[in-house]
Amino acid sequence: MSADQGLREAWERISTPGEVGQELERFAGRRMERIIAIVVGVGALALGTQALVNALLKMRVVDVPHVSMMALVFVPWGAMLVCCALGRAVRLTAGIFFVAYIVDLALWPFVATHQNLDPSDQPWIFFLVNVAGVAAVVAFPLGVQVAWALAGPFLYGTVRLVQGDFQRGFWVVTAFDVSFTLILGLVLVALGWMFRSVANGVDEARGRAVALYTAAATAEASEHERVAVAALMHDSVLAALIAAERAETERERALAVDMAREALTRLANAEAPAQEGSEEPVQIERLAEDLRRAVGQMGLSIEVEHFGHGAVPDRVARAMALAARQAIGNAVAHASGRGLAVVVEGHGDTGLTVKVSDTGSGFDPAQVGADRLGIRASILARMAAVGGVATIESDRHGTVVTLGWSQS
Template sequence: MSADQGLREAWEKIPTPGEVGQELERFAGRRMERIIAIVVGVGALALGTQALVNALVKMTVPDLPHLAMLSLVFVPWLVMLFCCVIGRGVRVAAGVFFFAYILVLALWPFVASRGPAVMPSDQPWIFFLVNVAGVAAVVAFPLRVQVTWALIGPFLYGAVRLYQGRFRPDFWIVTAFDVSFTLILGLVLVALGWMFRSVATGVDDARGRAVALYTEAASIEAVEHERVAVAALMHDSVLAALIAAERAETQRERDLAVEMAREALTRLANAESPAQEGSDEPVQIELIAEDLRLTVTQLGVHAEVEHYGHGAVPDRVARAMALAARQAIGNAVTHASGRGLAIVVEGHGDTGLTVKVSDTGAGFDTSAVRPDRLGIRASILARMAAVGGVATIESDRRGTVVTLGWSQS
């Protein structure tokens, strides 16, 4: 493969700005969220299992209020674990568990007071879930909510624990140790989540800037390649045709000059094909409509790009029709000030495509278009003919309609 062919294939694979936004904008961020969900699932499984075993071991007799509290918090816990495994609905499940735990924490003094007196060394099962609620907040909520819970959650547990122990002095030391442990661990977990997400965001931003710069450089290279090709063509073909026409004296010489001019116009229409000829890979009709919407936006005019039907056309056809439509849009903006500009893209499944560009300007006489008007003859008519398509131009005082069509032969 030659260097020119390699550059051509690389150019064809460069994503458009829209594709960059969809595919690369959150590439690292999405994967980091998946990693965080998996780590949260593993940690929640370990701590939650400890809490569940602790609760069941200490339940000597059936206690309906206690069983109700267990169901209230451990059913959302199981759902959160399942969502972490499958990678869907993690935020919602984690948020539900977070609020369920807060509700259980608020109800704990009333339910725990029904049982026998407890010793300071008897660790309640709600202690194991304080940091599970913290990592659930890391997954489900913004940073400010995560920090708020990491700072307040341990103290809420401490207040509940002291209330259960009737604020006896021997409970204060044990509770202070538990609160300090959960406070430090919760802040560390929040800091780790923030750090990893910041790194992922930085990677995504750097990737987006790199792709944008590469796309811009490739575009500049393609423009320069086209400029050189057109300059060479003007020197070798167009000027030769003009010189031949000027020097023609006989009918045969005039006919030869006309043929040379036609060949030069055809080659001029295909001057950008070495860089953007495209391949036979299918391109969805929706992408052509999006490209024309971007063209309208860049020209600064207000026009609706309507899209009907579906299907796909070869990449080379899509490029040719998009370029021809851009030329028609540019003509409407230049000569009709974009009045009544409308673009319709209609797909016919796998059989073909029609693009119609119309305006309500003053129109022009199509039969009076001079052969040297390359904007119509080369950029529209010759370009469509080069890919086996057709282009028709209808114009009168009510406006101009340019219809581009391609069908599968």
């Protein structure tokens, strides 16, 4: 796999800002839904088991209608419990159970027995009223939840009175059951609404915080970039102005013009993406030829010496050529090009070295201001970006800039 293919694959694996933002926006809400599903599963297990045991122990008639009614509600109940435990398809199975229970409740007066009933003996379907309520909390919007919490107990009460033929003994017991399920259902709906509101509030606060931080980070990055570009342009323009001010011969004037043209070109291309090059091998002789051409464009008559042989990736060759041109420009601007020499040395398949030296008065690299990016950005950082190194040795006898890259 080439480096370009590897980079593309790596970028494809990184989530986009929009995807990350969507995950963050619903972080607390998703966790709260999971908690609600677990709590609903535990409650539904307790009440549903009670209903199932009651149905099996008190079944008077074993026929297709009675067994079908039990299967109609208990099969979705079991599926809902499994999904609550797994955290998958909870809303779907809870919704199916809710609808199945309503159907079961509507069929109850026509299937359940009406003879020899004890008003205090609650039928198994009573224990599932609030299970249907929590299923609605999981599966449906708040309006449906409230509607069932208010209407569900009365629907059960009506069905129970119909089964008891509206006898006096059923009214008191049914009224108590209806009031109990009504209060409990409203409490469950209120708790679900409260916890979800808190989670949504947390998500909204996090979203606002992330948006503010992103805006601040973007503004800071833009400001840093503006300062860096301004400093780099300042170095280029300053070097061109110094060269123009010191130009006495026709060759030096041509060099000043070329430096000014390069500064203007950099300014025009400041918004363009950097051309980093590819991993295709480039012969060292080509790099030496590019430096000779650059030296000729600057109007200098020095010879670029070339030793050894080998090849380096195109991106490395471009970076070293640009760094070397910056070093040559610095030598011309600050040392008037005295004793300027450029040496390109290939080390076969192991690497490459480029040296740019002059016999000027030298300088102290540690005293270079942080806002001066001619050395830091154009030489040191550029070499570091391609896995190379750059060293600067300078004293009163001159300056030597060494650019090195080795095959790892």
